[in-house]
Amino acid sequence: MSVPILTYHANNINGNDYQSNDHVALQADLQLIHRLGWQVITMNQLMAWHRGEAEDDAVHQAVVLTCDDGTWFDYYDVDHPFHGPQKGFLTLLQEHRQNTGQVAHMTNFVIVSPAARTILDEKCLIGQGWWTDEWWQPAQQSGLMSIANHSWDHNHGVLDNQNHNDDSFRCINDRAACDQQIKQAQNHLQQLLGEREGGAYFAYPYGNFSDYLRHEYLPKLGPEIGLQAAFTTVAEAVTRDHDRWELPRFVCNNDWQHVDQLAALLATIQRPIGLT
Ligand SMILES: [Zn+2]
Numbered sequence: 013m014s015v016p017i018l019t020y021h022a023n024n025i026n027g028n029d030y031q032s033n034d035h036v037a038l039q040a041d042l043q044l045i046h047r048l049g050w051q052v053i054t055m056n057q058l059m060a061w062h063r064g065e066a067e068d069d070a071v072h073q074a075v076v077l078t079c080d081d082g083t084w085f086d087y088y089d090v091d092h093p094f095h096g097p098q099k100g101f102l103t104l105l106q107e108h109r110q111n112t113g114q115v116a117h118m119t120n121f122v123i124v125s126p127a128a129r130t131i132l133d134e135k136c137l138i139g140q141g142w143w144t145d146e147w148w149q150p151a152q153q154s155g156l157m158s159i160a161n162h163s164w165d166h167n168h169g170v171l172d173n174q175n176h177n178d179d180s181f182r183c184i185n186d187r188a189a190c191d192q193q194i195k196q197a198q199n200h201l202q203q204l205l206g207e208r209e210g211g212a213y214f215a216y217p218y219g220n221f222s223d224y225l226r227h228e229y230l231p232k233l234g235p236e237i238g239l240q241a242a243f244t245t246v247a248e249a250v251t252r253d254h255d256r257w258e259l260p261r262f263v264c265n266n267d268w269q270h271v272d273q274l275a276a277l278l279a280t281i282q283r284p285i286g287l288t
Pocket of ligand 1: 080081162166217218
């Protein structure tokens with residue numbers, strides 16, 4: 013038994029077709045998932061199964077949805093200056109529920125540092141103040157989204173950062189750097205949002221990591237700072253054999269580029285019981 017985690021980037025708006033716009037892709041993918049009779053489960057449900065606390069039936073033909081980086085495009089409907097009106101991911105999840113009755117929950121991994129988001133908004137987004145955090149609480153309260161940890165500042169290349177090293181997270185490789193990137197972010201999220209369901213997860217920026225972070229820091233200190241699992245971008249479905257600090261995810265418009273490719277991907281993962 014295995015369960016694919018599907019990852020989107022709401023910031024990915026470079027046009028208005030599937031391959032240039034993750035909002036178009038998510039909408040089409042949700043329709044496909046429903047049409048095929050698959051279900052969307054929460055990260056908590058996946059992890060309960062991963063720990064052996066739920067039967068295989070609970071994750072039969074199931075996917076988990078995640079979204080990385082966390083901007084207004086996750087939550088608000090925004091009039092994009094170059095590509096026109098865009099529905100926020102939350103709106104797409106709400107419309108999907110209205111149209112199909114299917115609840116599709118998403119875990120939103122956000123960049124936590126306010127100062128870093130201000131700079132990223134100017135240098136990497138459109139400089140409209142769309143990388144703020146006032147939507148985190150209502151997103152959480154919507155019941156369709158959980159806000160989770162995508163590090164303090166993504167160790168992003170545009171930031172004046174002592175650990176900056178060509179858009180990689182591999183140089184976060186000692187206690188001080190890990191505390192700064194992960195513990196600080198986790199504490200900030202807990203202060204802002206309180207202890208809550210779905211807040212115990214970390215997604216590695218760029219999908220990569222140092223040996224120290226993966227094999228020492230998270231296994232030893234992760235639970236202490238409120239984390240239960242960490243996620244990469246290795247294109248595999250999650251099995252119980254995967255270590256909880258290195259759980260794989262498929263990335264939209266990287267590991268699949270068309271709704272038919274997602275259908276093919278799902279077909280290889282779990283065949284319906286009783287069919288050969
Ligand atoms: Zn990221």
